[in-house]
Amino acid sequence: MSSVTITSLTKRFGGSKSAPVIDDLKLEIAEGEFLVLLGASGCGKTTTLRCLAGLESPSAGTITFGDQVMFDGDRKVEVAAEKRSVGMVFQSYALWPHLKVRENIAYPLKARKIKRGLDEGWVQGVAEMVDCSHLLDRYPSQLSGGQQQRVALARGIVARPELVLFDEPLSNLDAKLRLQVRADLHALHGRIGFTAVFVTHDQDEALALADRIAIMRNGRIEQCATPSEIFERPGTDYVAEFMGMSNRIELKRSGAGWADRAGSAARIPIVGHNGDLIVRARPDQVFLLGVGESAALSVFATVTGTVYGGRHVDVTLDADGARLQARVEAHGLNVAAGDRVEVGVDVDAARYFDAQSEQAVASVGAREVVA
Structure with missing residues (x-):
């Protein structure tokens, strides 16, 4: 896991005169911290997540994982998405339908050529962590929504990435299952302590999961603080x-x-x-x-x-x-x-x-x- 530093990050879709989706964003994320980006639709939270993953190219600013620069607009440095040590958990699960659960979870290890993880049983281990080891020989079509999201979570952390990114991963689940998976995710982070950035528009989700919440508005951070401070002492x-x-x-x-x-x-x-x-x-x-x-x-x-x-x-x-x-x-x-x-x-x-x-x-x- 790694700390993350975002400095003066800006993203425009269009020319230099277009309105920024991310506007001079500054943020420090500590190693092992679970940070939630919270905000209404269109505030820039998902675009920020995609910039961290390397799926969007920022217009300006810097992104650093630990002491490694992932993006620097002035120096023209940009590390490709596949070369960043990032795990992604998507809203839509994004599992390969033709691969069994075991193969879906193992995919990041194979893609990054982490032979040690394949030899030492990382797939089995992480499947047990998220309570889906009994599903390893099934196909995604044979799983419920909650089971598919557990598999997606296992795939996101199996390669032991420096940073795990969550793009509204619970929003497709029904209310009861959402609470259960949310609690499991919170417990999992407590056990293995990965650095995480979690995007949501649900304040209850943010309060339950976050070490700190960064509330975004028009591409900027309106307030970043602990859940209790955000709830009890909103700054604006x-x-x-x-x-x-x-x-x-x-x-x-x-x-x-x-x-x-x-x-x-x-x-x-x-x-x-x-x-x-x-x-x-x-x-x-x-x-x-x-x-x-x-x-x-x-x-x-x-x-x-x-x-x-x-x-x-x-x-x-x-x-x-x-x-x-x-x-x-x-x-x-x-x-x-x-x-x-x-x-x-x-x-x-x-x-x-x-x-x-x-x-x-x-x-x-x-x-x-x-x-």
Whole structure:
């Protein structure tokens, strides 16, 4: 396994005046780290993965595995894909249909002429690691989707590459199987510790697998941090929304404090910030106020729909054009579409962002200020 350094990486599809798909990307991946590239479709995450694999030629920048340069735009250095010590696990499995599982797994060893791996039973060993040793004499057509993905994983790591790349490998699996294979992959990485870059648009997948998550936006990294930091302390309004803080309330500076669109005062735990604010909160940090109840931050809204979820109900609301969502206990809830309600926000759990820069600002008790 190897560390990876990406410096000023740029990729354009077209001429020099075309918009970059990857835009001056910088990233350090430690040896043995499991890094997840997370983002919406079109953000550049898969293109970044393909550049690491050598399947796309970058327009500029450098890529280094350990102390070996894989790409350097200025020096005109580019190592071919087949000469990079990279394992790939694809979304579509990409198994050879005419080869048995044993031969599919062994293919990277034969292609790279790693005779030692063939002689020393690496195929059997890695098949046992991913729980597909009993499938070695079957063809891909005889396997389920989950079994095929296990075989693809075994093939990706059998040659003991410096870097293993995963291109949304779980997205074709059903929900139950996805959770199982995800857990197995996490355990496998814990046992053998390969360096990995995993591409996904699924935040739950990223939180479960990553040592660090790099959230991409328009070809750049918006924030790169541990899963807990990304989830609990998103650095920008974009990251907060992407990580499930779907509720967005705008507050204007009003005297020594802030007020909502209707002019109602809000008691917000912010110090040292004088501009307008964006408040972000998750659905379970928003609640419906009863008669006589109050909150530090509340807005009036109209219920537009309810969805029963067993122990909870998801309530969708319209607060004068702003769409809000509240997840509340089902017991005793008695609201319906069209009802006018007052909605409170847990101001201690919410996150706050400068309305102009969209960067996080500190609340009372916060550990840091992101300028």
